[in-house]
Amino acid sequence: MKNTPPETGGFFARDRAMHPPAYTPWYKTTVLRSPQRALISLDGTKSEVTGPVFGHNMLGELDNDLILNYAKPGEMPIGQRIIVHGRVVDERGKGVSGALVEFWQANAGGRYRHKKETYLAPLDPNFGGFGRTIADDDGYYWFKTIKPGPYPWPNGVNDWRPAHIHFSVFGHGFAQRLITQMYFEGDPLIWICPIVKTIPDEEAIKRLIAPLDMAATVPHDMRAYKFDIVLRGRRSTFFENRKEGN
Numbered sequence: 001m002k003n004t005p006p007e008t009g010g011f012f013a014r015d016r017a018m019h020p021p022a023y024t025p026w027y028k029t030t031v032l033r034s035p036q037r038a039l040i041s042l043d044g045t046k047s048e049v050t051g052p053v054f055g056h057n058m059l060g061e062l063d064n065d066l067i068l069n070y071a072k073p074g075e076m077p078i079g080q081r082i083i084v085h086g087r088v089v090d091e092r093g094k095g096v097s098g099a100l101v102e103f104w105q106a107n108a109g110g111r112y113r114h115k116k117e118t119y120l121a122p123l124d125p126n127f128g129g130f131g132r133t134i135a136d137d138d139g140y141y142w143f144k145t146i147k148p149g150p151y152p153w154p155n156g157v158n159d160w161r162p163a164h165i166h167f168s169v170f171g172h173g174f175a176q177r178l179i180t181q182m183y184f185e186g187d188p189l190i191w192i193c194p195i196v197k198t199i200p201d202e203e204a205i206k207r208l209i210a211p212l213d214m215a216a217t218v219p220h221d222m223r224a225y226k227f228d229i230v231l232r233g234r235r236s237t238f239f240e241n242r243k244e245g246n
């Protein structure tokens with residue numbers, strides 16, 4: 001088993017070994033955007049650390065239903081109907097209540113609704129591909145969606161992204177935003193994806209793969225995938241935007 005830092009008291013040292021190096025040339029865009037100079041540390045301002053506070057009153061009724069939140073009345077997007085659910089927890093497994101969880105994804109054909117998207121798979125007129133929810137008192141969140149398709153991207157001569165959903169988690173301030181991606185159990189593209197392969201720790205990759213959760217399926221309707229988001233500690237989810245410090 002790999003050496004992990006001891007968990008002592010209230011402080012959990014970050015395991016930097018699970019993070020990709022900033023410069024990973026097989027993921028081409030890292031060549032130009034990786035830092036050329038030593039990093040500097042910036043303190044968060046008061047407003048970054050303390051605000052805003054997200055409340056349920058900011059949510060729309062269909063914000064956690066990507067099947068219906070963009071569909072025309074009486075219509076639905078094409079694709080596999082699924083539920084994604086899990087808990088946002090701290091390093092000790094305690095739920096983070098009130099966390100704002102946002103998600104965005106491609107449609108069933110692997111196409112994003114974005115003006116710079118160039119993949120030839122069609123847009124689905126009934127699928128927007130984004131939503132949000134707020135974790136309950138136990139840190140639990142869930143949403144309905146269509147399983148996204150894999151898509152090719154310009155990197156090497158034939159690189160594909162595995163099916164995935166992007167996640168953003170806000171705690172109680174803008175400085176606490178964390179971003180990651182969820183993959184689906186059994187997808188062979190996960191292990192050959194140049195972006196996934198920048199993560200040097202295989203266990204960290206596995207924590208990004210949501211298992212099929214038959215216990216949470218709705219018979220004759222939807223399958224379910226379970227994705228717990230662990231904010232810190234040795235079982236922490238890998239976050240793309242927090243590569244430094246704790």
Ligand SMILES: [Fe+2]
Nearest residue numbers: 106161164166
């Ligand atoms: Fe994506």
